[in-house]
Amino acid sequence: MWFYIGLPIGLLGLIMYTYTIVTVNFATTPLDEPVTRGLYRYSRNPQYLTEFLMFIGVSIASASWLFLFFSIVYSISMLSFASTEERFCLEKYGNAYREYMDRTPRYIEGNRRKSD
Secondary structure, three states: OHHHHHHHHHHHHHHHHHHHHHHHOHHHOOOOOOOOOHHHHOOOOHHHHHHHHHHHHHHHHHOOHHHHHHHHHHHHHHHHHHHHHHHHHHHHHOHHHHHHHHHOOOOOOOOOOOOO
């Protein structure tokens, strides 16, 4: 039963992760502009969200508490990476990234950056 619950969740995460990477095409984005296409229109860190979804799905499908524990630990560690990445992007892109932060939530709706 757990397999049939977790499999679609994990596959949804995998499909969304693949979509995030493929539709953005970092190679064609101008170096002086932040990436705001694809799922980046809805979240500043869609790759972390979709990874979390994949890991939770695999945890449920495999009925592994250990994998679930490590998935949660990994996801919490990604929070610090996201903050570091955003500081870098603010330095690199300046006001363009600040405007992006104001209109796009970090992860999901409801956690937008407060304007200075």
